[in-house]
Amino acid sequence: MGFSSALVLFAHPDDAEFGCGGTVARWTAEGCTVHYVCVTDGSAGSNDPGTTREAMREVRARELAAAANVLGVSSVTILGELDGFLEVTPETRRKVTREVRRLRPEVIVAPDPSRLWSGTGYINHSDHKAAGALALSAVMPDAPTRVLFQELEDEGLEPYEVPNLFLISDDGDTFVDITDTFDLKIKALQAHASQVPEAFEARVAERARALGERAGCTYAEGFRAFRFQDD
Numbered sequence: 001m002g003f004s005s006a007l008v009l010f011a012h013p014d015d016a017e018f019g020c021g022g023t024v025a026r027w028t029a030e031g032c033t034v035h036y037v038c039v040t041d042g043s044a045g046s047n048d049p050g051t052t053r054e055a056m057r058e059v060r061a062r063e064l065a066a067a068a069n070v071l072g073v074s075s076v077t078i079l080g081e082l083d084g085f086l087e088v089t090p091e092t093r094r095k096v097t098r099e100v101r102r103l104r105p106e107v108i109v110a111p112d113p114s115r116l117w118s119g120t121g122y123i124n125h126s127d128h129k130a131a132g133a134l135a136l137s138a139v140m141p142d143a144p145t146r147v148l149f150q151e152l153e154d155e156g157l158e159p160y161e162v163p164n165l166f167l168i169s170d171d172g173d174t175f176v177d178i179t180d181t182f183d184l185k186i187k188a189l190q191a192h193a194s195q196v197p198e199a200f201e202a203r204v205a206e207r208a209r210a211l212g213e214r215a216g217c218t219y220a221e222g223f224r225a226f227r228f229q230d231d
């Protein structure tokens with residue numbers, strides 16, 4: 001793929017590693033500058049009685065920084081929306097558009113907002129769908145259209161056309177071979193100590209192996225790839 005820069009947009013601090021951690025590790029190793037933008041504060045990440053949002057917020061920011069460091073990510077921005085209640089509003093669209101116009105990435109990687117569930121054992125989190133929808137609306141029309149969020153011009157942020165979009169998907173059309181970076185994906189996921197259950201590795205490996213089978217390699221991550229400009 002050979003992107004020079006990427007913005008990975010996601011709802012919760014551990015989403016990027018689960019969805020595309022191996023790809024991020026591979027791209028950074030190849031010289032791509034990868035930026036993380038985490039839309040919520042991750043403060044709903046514990047169901048333990050007595051755990052507060054305030055305490056969780058700090059834990060998760062620390063874990064995200066550690067995971068990003070494992071993968072060679074250049075910057076981490078947390079937009080701080082309340083975990084569990086992410087919505088597509090003019091305010092959240094402005095916040096995401098600000099980051100897109102500031103970072104001007106060659107590709108945005110984001111969750112697929114059309115994913116409602118997987119199989120019969122997983123309902124997709126509402127925040128994931130909202131983060132994906134925010135990525136789509138940033139690509140078209142928010143980031144490239146001057147009169148939308150014209151106030152961002154006062155911050156020196158010019159409109160920007162995003163050339164490529166990768167939506168994380170298990171039934172997409174594009175695969176990244178993560179055989180060489182699978183260990184780094186696992187190591188980055190381990191940084192999210194408050195989140196990953198016992199023996200999570202087997203489940204992650206199973207998914208990467210299933211995608212690898214379709215891609216013709218040992219481990220892969222899958223995407224639906226959009227290209228908006230001719231080379």
Ligand SMILES: [Zn+2]
Pocket residue numbers: 011012014015125128
């Ligand atoms: Zn999540």
